[in-house]
Amino acid sequence: MKNIRITRCLALLLAVILTVGLLPTVALAGPSDEPIYEVYVSASYPLAGAHPNLAGLAHYDEDPYTVDEVHFFEVDGDGNPVGKFLDESYTFVANQTYACQAILKAKEYYYFDENIEGWINFHYGEASLISDKEAAVLVYFTCAPGTVTVTFDANGSEDAPPAPVQVPIGATVWDVIRNFNDVRMSDKLWEQFYDWSLDPFATDFGAYYPFSNPVTQDLTLYAMWIPCVRTVELWVELPEDCLVNDVDKPTVTVPANASYSIYETENFFIGLVDGNLHPDLVYTMPLQKGVTYYSRVIVSAPAAGQLPDVILHGAEVVNVRTYFDWGLEIIFSVTPQAGDTLTKADLFINTPRAGQNAIVAHPEVTCLTPGVHAGVQGWFDSPELGTEIYDGNLEGGKTYYALVYVGDDAGNYVVSADTLQLSVEGKNAQLVRKVDLSDTMPNYVGAVVAVTIPTAYSFTADVYYGGGKIRSDREPYKWVTIMDFSGCETGPITMEAKAAPGYMFKSWVDCDTYEILSKEPVITFNLDRDRHIRASFVEKLPFEDVGAWDYFYEPVEWAIHHDPVITGGVDATHFGPKRNCTREQIVTFLWKANGAPEPETTENPFSDVKEGQYYYKAVLWAVENHITGGVGGGKFGVGQTCTRGQAMTFLWASKGSPEPEPVSESPFSDVKPNAWYYKAVLWAVQYQPPVTGGTGDGKFSPDRTCTRAEIITFLYKVYGPKG
Numbered sequence: 001m002k003n004i005r006i007t008r009c010l011a012l013l014l015a016v017i018l019t020v021g022l023l024p025t026v027a028l029a030g031p032s033d034e035p036i037y038e039v040y041v042s043a044s045y046p047l048a049g050a051h052p053n054l055a056g057l058a059h060y061d062e063d064p065y066t067v068d069e070v071h072f073f074e075v076d077g078d079g080n081p082v083g084k085f086l087d088e089s090y091t092f093v094a095n096q097t098y099a100c101q102a103i104l105k106a107k108e109y110y111y112f113d114e115n116i117e118g119w120i121n122f123h124y125g126e127a128s129l130i131s132d133k134e135a136a137v138l139v140y141f142t143c144a145p146g147t148v149t150v151t152f153d154a155n156g157s158e159d160a161p162p163a164p165v166q167v168p169i170g171a172t173v174w175d176v177i178r179n180f181n182d183v184r185m186s187d188k189l190w191e192q193f194y195d196w197s198l199d200p201f202a203t204d205f206g207a208y209y210p211f212s213n214p215v216t217q218d219l220t221l222y223a224m225w226i227p228c229v230r231t232v233e234l235w236v237e238l239p240e241d242c243l244v245n246d247v248d249k250p251t252v253t254v255p256a257n258a259s260y261s262i263y264e265t266e267n268f269f270i271g272l273v274d275g276n277l278h279p280d281l282v283y284t285m286p287l288q289k290g291v292t293y294y295s296r297v298i299v300s301a302p303a304a305g306q307l308p309d310v311i312l313h314g315a316e317v318v319n320v321r322t323y324f325d326w327g328l329e330i331i332f333s334v335t336p337q338a339g340d341t342l343t344k345a346d347l348f349i350n351t352p353r354a355g356q357n358a359i360v361a362h363p364e365v366t367c368l369t370p371g372v373h374a375g376v377q378g379w380f381d382s383p384e385l386g387t388e389i390y391d392g393n394l395e396g397g398k399t400y401y402a403l404v405y406v407g408d409d410a411g412n413y414v415v416s417a418d419t420l421q422l423s424v425e426g427k428n429a430q431l432v433r434k435v436d437l438s439d440t441m442p443n444y445v446g447a448v449v450a451v452t453i454p455t456a457y458s459f460t461a462d463v464y465y466g467g468g469k470i471r472s473d474r475e476p477y478k479w480v481t482i483m484d485f486s487g488c489e490t491g492p493i494t495m496e497a498k499a500a501p502g503y504m505f506k507s508w509v510d511c512d513t514y515e516i517l518s519k520e521p522v523i524t525f526n527l528d529r530d531r532h533i534r535a536s537f538v539e540k541l542p543f544e545d546v547g548a549w550d551y552f553y554e555p556v557e558w559a560i561h562h563d564p565v566i567t568g569g570v571d572a573t574h575f576g577p578k579r580n581c582t583r584e585q586i587v588t589f590l591w592k593a594n595g596a597p598e599p600e601t602t603e604n605p606f607s608d609v610k611e612g613q614y615y616y617k618a619v620l621w622a623v624e625n626h627i628t629g630g631v632g633g634g635k636f637g638v639g640q641t642c643t644r645g646q647a648m649t650f651l652w653a654s655k656g657s658p659e660p661e662p663v664s665e666s667p668f669s670d671v672k673p674n675a676w677y678y679k680a681v682l683w684a685v686q687y688q689p690p691v692t693g694g695t696g697d698g699k700f701s702p703d704r705t706c707t708r709a710e711i712i713t714f715l716y717k718v719y720g721p722k723g
Contacts (some may be wrong), residue, residue, distance in 0.1 A: 002232055036064050036111040039127070039137060041102040041120045043070045045168045045175040047141040048094035052086045064110040065135075069103040072133070075140065094145035098137055104390075106133045123173045131396045139287050144168030150176075150191050152183060153198055156478060157193075159186050173211040180211075187304035190228045192325075196221035200468055201500040203481050227480065229260045229301035231306050232328060236315035238336060242287045250315075252297045260301040263327060268293040275319055277331060292335045294318060301713040313348050313425075314368045342413040344421045345369045345406050349376075351427040351451055354396030355456045355529025361394060368425070372413065376404045383432055396455040405437055407444030413477060417445045430453040436661040458491065459485040463502075464509075466537040467500030491526035497535035504540040506548040508533055517551060530644040543575040552577055552709040555716035559589075566592045567712065577709035580641045584615035586711055587628065590654050591618035594720040599624055606636040627653040644692075645677035645702030647711055651691065651718055652680035660686055668700035677702055684714075690715045 040063075044053035046294040052072045071085030074096075081099040090100070100120055106112055111132040118127035125139035147168055152161040164181040165176050177183055184349055195208035198223040202208070209221055252265050268283045270293060277296055287293060295315075301308060303322060310320050315332040317451050323329040346368035352361035358379045367374035379400040380390035394400060407415045407420065417436045424431045428451055435446030461470050462482040468712030469479035473494040478589040485493075493499035498521070508517040511532040517523060523533075538548050539557060546556050560567040566589050570576035591597075604611070609619050619636055624627045627650055631637035642650075652658075659681040667685045671678055681700055684691035691714055695701040 007409055016035065022491040024034065026066045033109050033111045034064070035109050036106055037113050037116055038134075039063075039065055039104055039118045040122070041067050041070065041104070041118070041137060042178040043100055043102065045074065045121065046092045046098050046141050047147065047168045048092055048145050049422075050092050051088050052090055052092070053088075063107075065104045065106050065112075068105050069101075071101050071103075072651075073101065075099050079140070081138070092143045094143055097140055097142045099140055101131075101139075102137045104135050104137070105534045120452045122172065127291050131202075142170060144170050148215055150215065151218070151220045152196065153200070153222045154185065156225065157185055157188050158221060159188075161185070161223065162680075167215045170214050170425070171423055173216055175245065177211065185223050186230075189227065190230055190304055190306065191225040192226040192228055192304040194226050196267040196403070197224050199500065201479075201481075207216055207398040217269040224303075226302055227259070228304045228306070228308070229258075231311065231314075232260060232299055232301055232308050232330070233258070233311040234297065234299075234330070235368075236334065238287070238314075238334060243289070243336060245286060246284055247287055247293075248654045250295050254299070256661055260299050263298040263300055265297045266295050266297050266495060269508070270294075272318070272331075275331075287336050289336055292333050294331060294333045295330045296329055298323050298327050298329050302326050303328065313366060341419055342369075342372065342408065342415045343419055344423070345422045346408065347374060347404060347422060347426075347447070347449070349402065349404070349424060349426040349429050349449055349451060350421055351429060352394050352453060354394060354453050354455065355457065356391060358390045358394055358396050358400070363404075365402070365404050365696075367406055372406060372408055372415075374404060374406045376402050378402070379637060381480050385448065394453050396453050396457070399450050399452045401432065402449050402451070403435065404447045405441055405444045406447065407437075407441065409443060413443075415445055416441045420445050422440065422447050424449055428454060434494075454487060456487045456489055458530045459488045459527060460532045461495055461533055462532075463497075464534045465538045466503040466539055466629055468498055468503060468505065468537045469500070470495055470497050470535050472496070488527060490528070492524050492525065494522065495533070497521045497537075499537050499540070499541045502540055503537045504548055506536040509536055538654055541575075542573060543569050544573050545577055548576050549707075550577070552713050555709075555720065558716050558720050559712050562592070565590050566595050566715065570708075575708065577707060579708050580705045581647070581708055581711050583628075583631075583637045583640050583646070584609075584613075584619065585708075586642045586647055586650055586706070588615045588618040589711060589715055590627065590650060591621050593715050594621075594654070597621060606630055606634060606638075608635045608638045622650075625654065626657070641705045642711070643703050644683070644700065644706045645675075647675050647706040647714060648684050648692065648702075649680040651714055652683050658683060667693055667696060670699045671702060675702070687718070689717060 002304040019308060049424055073081035073085055075081060075098060076082045081101070102120055112129055112135040114129060116127045116129070116135055118125045120139040121136055123139045125137040127135060127137045130137050132706070147166040149164050150167050150173055164660045165173070169426070189195055194205065197207050198209050198219065198221065199207055202222070202224050233255060239248040239251065241250060247268050249265050253260055254260065254262060266277065268287070269277045269281050271281055271282045272294055277294060283293060302325065307320055308321070310330055312330070312332055315334045317330065318333050319331040321329050335719050348366045348368055350364040362378055363376045365374045365376045372510060379402055380386060381390045381400060383401050385401060385403055390400065406676050417434050422431055422434060430450050432448040432450050435448060437444045437446040461472070465468060469481055470483060471479050472483065475483065479498065484612045495614060497505050497508070505521045507519050507521045509515070510517055517533060538553070541557060541560070543556070546553055570579060599617055601620055601624045604620065605623060606619065609616060612613055633638065637666060660679055663682065666673060666678070668681065671681050681702070692700070695704070
């Protein structure tokens with residue numbers, strides 16, 4: 001069929017050429033010409049009542065071809081173009097299929113490859129050659145009976161979004177918008193525009209809306225924003241043996257909590273050319289003392305048209321610039337000084353936050369001098385140090401002390417307290433005095449470093465599970481999925497949580513103590529320590545009578561997602577948690593919780609259980625597995641409500657009626673040892689986690705009717721993920 005279509009396309013193309021006049025002969029491709037493998041064409045999309053727009057073609061200046069002609073044709077019953085191309089007097093007919101053909105010419109020094117592929121409006125078409133300098137692409141479009149509206153929402157930007165566009169029904173956004181730059185938003189302050197999404201809360205790059213999807217209804221597309229890194233902090237270290245062996249790549253690390261990552265680290269270079277690293281100057285010999293070398297690191301840190309601050313430890317920043325639209329290129333230099341007496345060393349020590357435990361916030365020290373090592377003991381609450389390491393909580397405004405040791409056991413340096421000058425970097429950090437360690441740690445020098453804990457606190461709020469965003473009175477117009485206020489004053493801080501579509505807010509939780517702070521979306525508090533709180537969200541179930549804090553929320557969520565579904569609601573929007581459960585309902589729930597196995601027996605022992613009923617197979621399965629024997633008289637008890645005692649017995653029997661551990665007395669005052677459900681209730685209490693804790697006041701209420709919420713909860717505890 002494809003060959004027939006190509007043949008007819010060529011015949012049609014020749015007819016068009018004869019109609020409009022013969023084209024001039026084109027020279028064959030020369031040996032220096034480059035092949036063209038793919039071509040893209042933009043054309044008007046057929047819309048009912050409209051006329052063919054023969055001028056609706058486009059190509060980019062950098063394309064190796066030009067689009068000479070675009071024509072529409074009617075299509076016969078076999079799906080092939082027929083007749084001459086349609087002129088501007090023709091009116092497109094709704095729901096009728098048309099062929100769109102584009103004729104292209106290769107520019108000088110290019111030719112069309114015989115395996116060329118072509119697209120019109122991003123729809124794949126059949127491509128064929130007229131000559132090596134001329135090609136045709138054929139695509140079929142079904143005329144849309146009307147249009148739908150695609151609206152763009154700036155989603156927090158002060159800049160106006162693109163104007164709404166009318167898209168033919170069944171066409172794509174690309175059929176109307178030919179260039180993504182036409183709908184690109186300007187970057188916000190420290191936020192970079194990425195793409196458009198159907199989800200206003202989208203944070204995943206993969207959540208963008210494909211403009212190539214057919215559109216059949218009105219859409220609202222929301223701008224996607226990428227939070228940008230404001231400060232990039234890196235530690236640069238030279239390999240330990242870089243002075244005696246062939247040079248290796250420098251080691252570059254980032255803080256563990258950094259919101260960016262290293263993409264690439266190059267080898268050393270011995271010089272710069274116009275501020276750029278020149279590939280011909282790669283240095284592969286051992287580094288020399290006193291010589292300056294250059295390298296670079298590329299980090300993924302989009303800057304929204306602004307360059308973030310760069311803090312580089314262990315090296316000097318030479319140049320910082322954007323790297324495409326997603327990263328930064330940082331060129332730095334190092335000058336190794338190893339192989340001699342170490343006269344100067346720079347230390348960097350971290351500053352803990354107020355409220356942290358001193359053991360958890362152990363001092364972290366980095367020596368910024370290449371090839372030199374540093375270590376540290378814990379915090380002390382006195383400059384004399386003493387023998388006891390401080391293990392309490394760090395108080396804001398108070399000064400603590402650490403013993404740092406600096407030196408080199410690799411033999412690159414000679415280290416002495418008499419000649420070594422130490423400098424200390426770090427927030428609120430300073431050198432108190434040097435300490436001679438030569439008796440216990442040869443070639444090392446000690447230093448007492450003081451760090452004053454800031455009185456301001458660090459505060460982080462983030463989102464857990466599902467979807468949602470948070471914002472605070474510090475950034476009242478910006479919804480985010482995580483926010484961090486390092487060095488925040490004591491407050492008050494007001495936070496608001498908003499659930500994404502399909503989810504609902506559950507609670508604010510303290511991530512350090514796991515305390516539930518509030519069950520309301522808006523929370524206000526003061527800071528008395530470093531705080532990390534989390535807005536918790538859960539899936540929004542389709543039932544109005546199941547809330548996030550109902551004890552049966554998780555069981556109902558499990559039941560409706562179970563395969564097979566254990567139970568739906570009593571209608572589309574209600575689960576009916578307080579409704580009574582019948583015996584046949586509970587047995588059916590049990591059967592589905594076990595995977596709805598096909599019963600082996602076909603003999604029905606009950607006169608009130610009819611074949612074809614939804615519970616028929618479940619009852620047969622329950623009988624053959626000794627879960628129930630009915631209510632007597634050859635009946636199962638269809639329609640009878642199930643008591644809590646019966647429900648527990650069904651569950652116990654479904655697990656093989658295991659013998660419970662003996663106890664000295666019954667766990668409930670209304671469950672006697674001679675009761676037919678005694679062992680089942682005892683087993684349920686001993687099950688881990690317990691299936692039931694009773695109804696309160698030391699009672700189980702065995703004769704009370706079992707509700708839908710209760711039985712689904714019992715089932716979840718036995719057959720759910722925690723059972």
